[in-house]
Amino acid sequence: MEESCKNVYITTPIYYVNDVAHIGHAYTTIIADMLARYSRLTGANTYFLTGTDEHGQKIAQSAELRGKTPKEYADEVSGKFKALWDDFDISYDKFIRTTDDEHKIGVQAAFQKMYDKGDIYKGDYEGYYCVSCETFFTEKQLVDEQFCPDCGKPTNIVKEESYFFKLSAYEDRLLKWYEENEDCILPRSKKNEIVNFVQGGLRDLSISRTSFDWGVKLPESMNEPKHVMYVWLDALMNYITALGYGTDEKEMKHWPASTHLVGKDILRFHSIYWPAFLMSLDLPLPKHIAAHGWWTRDGEKMSKSKGNVVDPKLVADAYGLDAFRYFMLREVPFGQDGDFSQKALMDRINSDLGNDLGNLLNRISGMSGKYFDFKVSSKDVKKFHQKELDEVEAILENVEEYLYKMQLNRYLEDIWKVLTIANKAIGDYEPWNLMKEGKTDEAMALVALITNIMARVSLLLDSVMPEKIGKIAASLGITINNETYTSLILNKELIADTTITKVEQLFPRIEEVLLEQAKPAVVEKAVAEVKSSKKEEKIEEDDNLITIDKFFETSLKIGTIVAAEEVPKSKKLLKLQVDLGEGRNRQILAGIKEFYSAEELVGTQACVVANLKPAKLMGMISEGMLMAAKDENGLSLIRPETPKQIGTKIS
């Protein structure tokens, strides 16, 4: 974020359409929305972008699994994201979809420019690919020769013709950029990781694929109909195509971005590939790339595949959207991970919002009503309370700085210090005694001091809790806009005489958790729907439950392990020969060496996934998978309770 009267451009990542929105996604979006709202209040010319990332192998596979075309599937999920943000009153200026024609044209224009510049060349890619992360890896980067170092899922061997971007040529320029722009990556700890990574050397990046076709085609002039663009190249470009790059460029005046908000898992793409692409395009680089941590549940990153997601809509419906926004921004220091807990959310509501903020407003309306018929005048505030005003101003002068550094929790902490000054002043000056003693001017000055503090706090909290602050402002008789911001915050003026209106209690106390805690959102949602006696069939449609037919697409069989040996140089793998009654044994490579010895397996039975596409691991074919369950006590193979005939179907 930059100071007022400037262009401010804030972005969220564009969300993959293979996932339901959960509080992790809501977190990124709420931070961005807060920054955008604040920036608008300060008078900056603000543009806020969000959207969905719809191409790539992962989306194509998810669509196929559901028997839909990728576009049908993307339309459906993108629509859900947009509906959620609209429901949350997210103040985006544009919602981009990577399937938009303008975007595709823009990406092609960028590709062409990079190619014409000599930064793109054709070659062959051979390596490993994680579809879940849509990321290429070298063999050395894999965990146990097979698994993605980022998400832990198995990778695929990819060997195909590909175009490459000369990323290695940008190593020095990237290092120079990091060095010369202290805050280009926030927080600093994350920046150090990136600098170290780049210092370790960059390889050229494969930027096209030929093995599937759900992506943006290369520019027509290149005559390469088999190739589609690598999804991350396509996706990153959204930040400029949304402004019309390559089509109608009139919004390009917003470029460069002030802040790209991202989660820590996608920082590398944003702080290495993206600036290198921009350098190649001769475009200025973003001012800040700010990486937040993960919301976890019981210490694990939330994701649909783990079934541990918390549905942000349920939380907001139960506890209130503004309280949820406040909690997300206040609870966890930016950049760190945080475990989602309803108890912590309740504490924030009851203590910070109810006791400190809501109650202060009640006291203003109580005191002004009782003593002054709701009229408040600031005329004697300076005379009696210069000390408190100075204290407040000393704190508020520095809070904006926290926003520029993305220290959102400290921003809020300091605003709460100001609320403490107000609450304390009431106790110190005891306006009820002042009234008894006939010191009406002093009592009025005290009430006006508190009202002024509340007015300033409201301006600074409007971006965090727009709905509730709207009500507070209305109660104080002030308007939240740039004019008031300039007068009360920048010029430190006092409010004009005003009349207080009573409002309902803004943050009623919550005595017990409102959502069934331990259950994943899928279950919570189902329970909520049943409670509100909606039809059960909705559950299937919303939560991607599968039909029995889908289940039977997987062929599960009982097999006997007839031979087993260790795979040399592998910590995890055993090479097994498994008889499934097919007249020949299957070779299966299983990552179970730490838990079973080769000898003890021979002659035992196991459950085998029998219709997996063969995969190559460490140069050897594997023709199936053994079913196993792993927890903190180790791994156990899943086996029939009593021996079954070889090849028996599991159903």
Ligand code: MSP
């Ligand atoms: N499509 C890419 C981004 C492309 S941007 C050019 C992507 N999408 S995503 O849907 O998987 O993730 C979007 C954002 O949500 C990321 O910033 C990611 O870090 C964030 N989160 C996803 N799960 C999260 C948590 N559990 N907690 C906090 N944020 C996390 O990556």
